[in-house]
Amino acid sequence: MIATSTPEDGHAANRRITTLSVGVAVFLIAIKAFALGASGSVSILASLADSALDLIASLSVFFAVRWAAIPPDHEHRYGHGKAEALAFLVQAGLVFASAVFIAWESIQRMVDPRPITAGGWAVGVMIVSIAVTLGLVWLQSRTIRATGSLAVRGDRAHYAADLGANVVVLIGVASGAFLGAAGLDAAAGLVVAVWLFWGALGMLKGSADHLMDKGVDxxxxxxxxxxxxxxxxxxxxxxxxxxxxxxxxxxxxxxxxxxxxxxxxxxxxxxxxxxxxxxxxxxxxxxxxxxxxxxxxxxxxxxxxxxxxxxxx
Structure with a gap:
């Protein structure tokens, strides 16, 4: 995507949205940790692990857009814009790691199901998570249309994946808590893992295209x-x-x-x-x-x- 704003306005917009992204990640970690302690849900655990990696990814984007905004210098005559592609690559690796961890934990819980407690709290936390994440993705989309930032696009990609994953988690938690189907909770965690793995593949392609200087459409x-x-x-x-x-x-x-x-x-x-x-x-x-x-x-x-x-x- 090509930027439609001036470089100065674009850099300022990228700084604002990446700061908000870090704040959202910290908030989601806090409420999901509370929900995990109350419920013991494996799908909540999966979502919490994903949010923890979201924080690391968002921090990498936070610093990458500031690095990319540094003007060209004697050693980098084309500027520092490729820092965004590097951050995108880091994000893809973190999402892959998250998918592997969640898949392993879900399989373990399928073999040894555990009951979910305090399901009401867990469901409430997931509804709040979905609402907050949806708001962030909407704001990131506006920023991307204005700046074309690859790093922010990567940040949006994993938060957008979180939206779908959180819906799956919500279904899994509700099924385990109110229907007594703990196996569905573990299955929901496995679906989240597959979702994240697929999203990471797309992120890898995007970063590779950028680093290999793929031309525009x-x-x-x-x-x-x-x-x-x-x-x-x-x-x-x-x-x-x-x-x-x-x-x-x-x-x-x-x-x-x-x-x-x-x-x-x-x-x-x-x-x-x-x-x-x-x-x-x-x-x-x-x-x-x-x-x-x-x-x-x-x-x-x-x-x-x-x-x-x-x-x-």
Whole structure:
């Protein structure tokens, strides 16, 4: 997802939502620990373990978005945006670990079922957990639309998984407490584990795409090209390359210009093209190389066999 806010506003929004995320994780741990002590429910235990890892993951995101916001320096000329992808990778590992732990505990309880006590308290805690998590996911979604932050998207991914998991836990606790079906409680914990494992796979793919500099989708590329070709003085676009460094969209391309114009005139055309792109993608990092139309030979290093055909009029 591409940021729609300015970098400064985006960094501020990311800081706010990650602070809220840490606070929510601490709150959920506290109330679930109380519910576990009162009920002894394995599905509550599963949910508590997940929330504990949520806190670790949220802390990694808390620091990652602040690290990613550090301006480029001599050693990191493209900035520090990849810190968000690293945090996303850490989150995926933690979710995997949580899934394994919960699955093991659930299987143990299936073999040796234990009755659930204080079921009313446990059900109440899970209802509160679902409501609080739903509110956080909604706020995270708003932030992602504005900033495009990969780290916040990862944070939202595991909290969104928590929503479904908490519903399963609620069903399991209610079944064990009010229907006397302790085995359903353990089964609910196992469903939570599978849910988390599946979510972690998606998170791994997202972080790998980012770290491997996967280009943006075709629709985004088309919008970039359309913004550039809005000027009739530009005859075509080729060697368009894109990648994301955190929420920052990196764009490089060559454009075809009339060969007889002055360097100053060509520079003016390029600067105007950059301005049009920035209107569509605020905060993008843009590099445009002008080529004389009809007189260009291959140059600029390896451009890759997968590069689409040049865009031209």
């Amino acid at each position: 075709d629709e985004t590329r088309a919008r970039i090209v359309a913004a550039v070709l809005a000027d009739p003085r530009i005859g075509g676009v080729h060697q368009l390359r894109t990648r994301l460094a955190g929420p920052v969209l990196m764009i490089q391309m060559h454009v075809d210009l009339e060969p007889d114009q002055t360097l100053e005139a060509a520079h003016g055309v390029v600067v105007e093209a950059e301005a049009r792109i920035l209107k569509v993608f605020p905060g993008a990092d843009i590099l445009i190389h002008p080529d004389p139309r009809g007189r260009t030979r291959g140059h600029g290093g390896v451009k890759g066999d997968a590069e689409p055909p040049p865009a031209s009029r």
